[in-house]
Amino acid sequence: MSKLLVLALATLLLALPGRAQQVAVIKLPELQKRLSRPNDTTYVVNFWATWCAPCVKELPHFEQLSRAYAGQKVKVLLVSTDYVSQLEKKVKPFVAKRGLKSEVVLLNETDPNSWMDKVDTQWSGALPFTLMLNNKRQKRATFEKEFTQPELTAALQQFLK
Amino acid sequence: MKKLLSLLALCLLALSSFVLRTASPGYQVGDKAADFKLKNVDGKLVSLADNKAAKGYIVVFTCNTCPYAKAYEQRIMDLNTKYAPQGYPVVAINPNDPAVVPGDAFAEMQKRAKEKKYAFPYLQDESQEIAKQYGATRTPHLYVLSRKGADFVVSYIGAIDDNSEDAKLVKTKYLENAMTDIMAGKPATVNSTKAIGCTIKWKKA
Numbered sequence: 001m002s003k004l005l006v007l008a009l010a011t012l013l014l015a016l017p018g019r020a021q022q023v024a025v026i027k028l029p030e031l032q033k034r035l036s037r038p039n040d041t042t043y044v045v046n047f048w049a050t051w052c053a054p055c056v057k058e059l060p061h062f063e064q065l066s067r068a069y070a071g072q073k074v075k076v077l078l079v080s081t082d083y084v085s086q087l088e089k090k091v092k093p094f095v096a097k098r099g100l101k102s103e104v105v106l107l108n109e110t111d112p113n114s115w116m117d118k119v120d121t122q123w124s125g126a127l128p129f130t131l132m133l134n135n136k137r138q139k140r141a142t143f144e145k146e147f148t149q150p151e152l153t154a155a156l157q158q159f160l161k
Numbered sequence: 162m163k164k165l166l167s168l169l170a171l172c173l174l175a176l177s178s179f180v181l182r183t184a185s186p187g188y189q190v191g192d193k194a195a196d197f198k199l200k201n202v203d204g205k206l207v208s209l210a211d212n213k214a215a216k217g218y219i220v221v222f223t224c225n226t227c228p229y230a231k232a233y234e235q236r237i238m239d240l241n242t243k244y245a246p247q248g249y250p251v252v253a254i255n256p257n258d259p260a261v262v263p264g265d266a267f268a269e270m271q272k273r274a275k276e277k278k279y280a281f282p283y284l285q286d287e288s289q290e291i292a293k294q295y296g297a298t299r300t301p302h303l304y305v306l307s308r309k310g311a312d313f314v315v316s317y318i319g320a321i322d323d324n325s326e327d328a329k330l331v332k333t334k335y336l337e338n339a340m341t342d343i344m345a346g347k348p349a350t351v352n353s354t355k356a357i358g359c360t361i362k363w364k365k366a
Contacts, residue, residue, distance in 0.1 A: 051228040053262075054360060081357055083326045111323035113335065113354040126299035126360035144298065146360070 023092055024105045025084055028115045031107060034077070035119075040136040041073045042160060047107075047119075047129040049081045050094045054146035055128040059098065061149045065156060066102045074156070076102040081127065084108040132159045187296010190352040194220075194306050194313045197291045199254065199284035200267070202274040207252070207282045209306070209313055216248030217307035217316070217343070219336070222286075222297040224255045225273050226264040227359035230300045232325050234277065237301065240321070241281045244340060249305070251281040256292035257300070261362040292361055299358030303336060307343055316343045319354035 026034075035043060046062050048055035059078070066076045078100065082091050087106055095104050109115045116123055122142040123129050130143040132155070141159055188194060196209045209218060221237055223230045241251035257265035267285050274283045286292050295304055305317035317339040322331040339349035 049357075052359060054362075085326070110326065110330070111333070112357045113320055113323060116355045116357075123355075124298040125302075125355045125357050127357060128360070144360070 021095065021100065021104065023080070023087065023095055025087060025108050026105050028107070028109050028118060031079065031105070032118060035131075035133060036135065038135050039073075040134065041075050042132060042134045042156075043075050043077060044156065045077045045079060045131040045133070047079045047081055047123075047127060047131075049127055050086070050090045051082070052127045058128060058147050058152070059100070061147055061152045063100060063102055064149060065152060068153070069156070074160075078102050078104045080104060080106045081112075082106060132156065134159075187294065188304065188315045188318065190315050190318060190349075192315045194304070194315050195294060196313070197286075199286055199291065201282045201284050202267075202271045202279075207284055209252075212250065214248065215250060215308065217305065217313065219244060219249055219251045219340075220295070220304040220306060221251060221253050222256055222292055222295070222300055222302040222304075222361070223253050224257045224262070224265050224300045224359070225269050226257070226262050227300045229325055229356075229358045233301050233321055236321055236328055238277070238279070238281075240336065243337075245281070247344060249340065249344070253279070253281060253283045254286050254291060255283065256286040256289050256297060257362040258289065258364045261365070265362070289361075289364060297361060299356070299360055301356075301358055305336070305339060305343060305349075317349050317352050320356035325356070 035045065044062065044065060046055075046059075048059065050056070062076050062078065065074070080091050084106060091104075091106055107115075112125060116125060120131055120140070120142050123144060126144055128146055130147070132141045132143075133139065139159065141155070143155065147155070194209070198206045198208050201207045209215075219240055223233070223237065237251060237253065245251065255265055255270055259266040259269075263269070270283055270285060273279075297304075301321070303317070303319060303321060304315055306313040307316045308314075317336065319335060321334070321336045322328075323333045323335065324331045335351060335354045339352060342349040
């Protein structure tokens, strides 16, 4: 009986959301597909890397944004530009350790020159880089800078107007 | 009153992002590059005009601390080995604010240059004016300049190659391809490329 209980509990625990999330490895076409859906969701897409100090510093602000806008049509997507060779060694442990709840994907492309313009021509290549877009409203904004929490919130509020 | 304040704040923000977007994007290919006077790790000031024999320069904004700059360090040294004898030496410029990244302090630059035996100047852009003038945004960020009379003209901007992680897996050497054209007196077929890099650590306003 107790064995059954333990098993049931374990099953329950495993089924709980909020455990270490997956990091999907995607190629550019997949990312483009994700960002071109014609719906009324505002995507906040942050390009970052585990080795980028300002990126790591501002990640909690994006997590906070995720929580604050949970009930609204706002989706935060964290796109890691770490090398795919670092997925198990660096990226997954980082995501687990920080308990990131926003969706994290790793963009598996080696030559930035071949894909950066397809993400946004405004981006010169510095990390962090954030893209806000809403396809239904045909609106886009780009930020090649590190955000403070108030700056990020204000930028999104401005975008949602 | 509170509403008014937040409205004002938003207006200000809208204005500042507008200003950011309309700020000069720096040099484009074909622009004349202004000369500079920056302090080298040996304590001497260096200008483009100093080297009368130079046909041009490979100017690279780089630093001690950025993993991408580190990944490219050997390749930057190799560029100097290859192109300095042909009249296009490397000039490395560190634009990072040491107050933000202590690892990029002048003494640290001196240490790095000595350790790695840099055969090219490693200059500190203390005011960050030169990085801004060029429009550099990241490390590493390269600009090939070619001499046209008394001036230096920007002939290539961007990346070294198409694989930062592993030099052995490089398929396209963007900068070397451009150099082949430039040294033949032709405009580079691909004169501008993009790359990921660490954002330049600007002084906190």
